[in-house]
Amino acid sequence: MNVTLKNVTKKFPSRTKNTPDVYAVNDFTLEFPDGKLIALLGPSGCGKSTTLNLISGLLKVTDGKVLFGDEDVTDLAAEKRGVGLVFQNYALYPHLTVRQNILFPLQNLKGKEKMSKSQMNEKAENIARLVQVDNLMDRKPSELSGGQQQRVAIARALVKMPKVLLLDEPLSNLDARLRLQTREEIRRIQKETGITTLFVTHDQDEAMSISDMIVVMKDGVLQQTGLPQEVYDNPENLFVAQFLGTPPISTFDGEVRNGTLYIGDDVVFEGLSCQEKKVTVGIRPEGYVLKENGAFRCSLKRVEVMGRDITVISENENCNSGEIRSIIGSDNKVDVTKEWVCFDLKPEKVYVFDRESGKRLREAEVRSNG
Amino acid sequence: MKKASLLKTVTYIFLFVWAVIVLFPFYWMVLTSVKDYGAYSNEYIPAFFTLSPTLENYTEAFTAVPLLLYFLNTLIFTLVTTALMLIVIIPAAFAFARLDFKGKNFLFTLILSLMMIPNELVVITNYVTITNMDLRNTFTGLILPSVMSVFYVYLLKESFSQVPDELYYAAKVDGTSDFKYMMRVLLPICRPTVVTITVLKVIECWNSFVWPRLVTDEKNYFLVSNGIQEIRENGFGRENIPAMMAAVVVISVPLVVLFLIFRKKIMEGVARGGTKG
């Protein structure tokens, strides 16, 4: 089922008289397509969890509409929306066994949806098998590892075949190894069930690696949506460019003069039809090509050899994001005794943004493939 | 080192002496209850043990005065009052811990401040109310004013508040009503506190004396405390101390047993701020 948010706003009243109200989500409009795995991505406090809770119904919207398919569920309470929700700390009922936890949502069904005991048990067994906790059914949550608790929480959310499955920071309480494993697992379960799934994360790796679509938010405002790679390659603004990618993009103070983009005195692009302007230039780490007489000159600090790649760490007086990390192939040789290092830049890895608004300035860029 | 071990010995002796002072009345009570009435009355020097224990006094206790009736009355009074209290205070504690409504904090503070009102002040009007409603010598009159315990509302609310919010939200998303959440999630999780409160209330009810004394003057509605008082003043022909002690043993046993079972819970509950009476 596709989920649509129309001009959704959530305002929290201010705690004191002198501070303004807080807009956790501001005029958010988006359709989440049916059957996809969608990541809500953003730094902490950006309103992504609030958005999730507006969809679950645990929070009421201040303004706007929430639609499940064609049905307006804006005024429907959480218990009547039929969503599945997995909490960051799992929120398993500590006094119930795994089986009882999974059965719990089924026992709440009423009217036509009411099931017989054997039906419920069968459903629970099936879902437990799907998430691979069928051998843990009679244990209490306290007897499970973090990863197992996570699976049970997913099973509990899935057992009633929710219209939409919501996961709040599903991987944040797991250790690094389990995190990798579990995110693949979430992908697999989502594919097998085909349920529209939204998950909240602040970790862009997580979002990029498994989702069909990412939604980037900042300060309650939707920034950009799209396929993960598309958003990475084509950020709409400086925030999105900076938020996606590890190591992060380097940014420089630049200027357009006479149809030429400069960083300091170095020429980046020529032949632009852009008016004179102060800009911010972002260069992805993989956008540098080592070249003896390259146009872009930086003072060399050190070199980290990582096997497949070499990371060159350098500094530039116009850089406003600290040290510059450039990743180049290991077949390059860097003379570490030299004071300077020069690069050519790959034009498709260079983004130009308006210095004031942070908006992308495509007219100040040159794309090699046109 | 020698000084330390001397101190330790003195400590143990002191603790032992206090233990004897605490236990001796209980020992004397049991001992006297199994002494033969005739033998007891003829003691020139009270005997610290008896070689011919008898259960006759217990038979006397149950036949000469309606001890069994007092016992049953107290049981009914205790069970009904405690059950009613739980029914009344659990939803209230839940509302304060979980639900949102206008003036919640104000109301809660108001109710907490009622904890400071001494029973002696309100008993007078309650006595008049119950008398005017013609409820003297009825269980209704005994029970109703004894149901509410503000302190337990507070204790339970604190316990409910400690259950993580996520469990409530999880239950909501799982399609649970507030009431069902309270019954199926909150109460099982907070069972230790509920048990503590229940046991403390049972003790309080079993030992209550002042209110029952005010509203009952018919023996048919006496509780054990009043029964004991009645026995003391009129029963057994005042001097049959062994029979009196047998009655005392009988009414003390249930609570001692309850205490030995729930020792930890009771002591924890009381340490958290319970007061007697």
Added chain:
Amino acid sequence: MDKKSPKALLYLLPSLLFLGAFLVYPLVDVFVYSFEEGFNFASGTSFGTGLYNYSYVLHDPYFLQALKNTFILVIITVPLSTILALVIAVGLSSIKTLKNLFQTVYFLPYVTNTLAVGLVFMILFKPTAYSDGLVNLLINLFGGQSVDFISGPYWAKMFVLCFYTIWVVMPFKVLILTSALASVNKDYYNAARVDGTGKARTFFRITLPMISPMIFYLVITGFIGAFKAYSDAVALFGTDLNAAGMNTIVGYVYDMLYGNSGGYPSYASAAAIILFAIVLTVTCINLAVSKKNVHY
């Protein structure tokens, strides 16, 4: 928010009804009673309002006797029981073997029926047909004269009452102080030991200040409890406390309300409010003192 209010009210309703009927209404009403002069219980009428009830009570010799008894009881039992409980709790905290057993034994009186055990105390102090009772036997053993504790001289009766009162309140105090002592961070003791602090100094300079809030709590609740003494006196001396000269303020209130001398809810109310005023004053003094002396 308003949508939720009726539902929350539903959950609160039973509690509010009980509180309103048996706690709030009576509280207001007792003040009304206390100012209604010549209230007649049978007809429910009075012929005026004023302070007569208070004046009557304050001139009633029985009330003055009860006041005196209560004050003596409070002044003797509160400090004695608190100090004794502190000594016992410190002793308990310093041992490991048998600690649990002692703790359980000490707590036992808490769960027993005050009336029932009071009866046992009575027979311990009371002469039997051919002897002067167990306690007198012990006194004789040490060369003393027999005393009639139950119906003899005033000081003897007061002694029994104080003794029993202390016996009854000890379990609560020992328990509270033992858990207060257990909750003192061990680091302080280790620090003191490293600094070479002696045991007595450690106790008075570290332990005592650390548990002082709990001691003051016990003193305050102790005062309140002792001012409301009643059941213990009834257990020892019977329901006719005025005749025994051992009545307490609460006893006076109940006697005014009910029983042979009863039927005067106005006098009872006035006496209850006087008691409340005394307790409130003492509690406020206590709080003021504790604010000055509790350093944490």
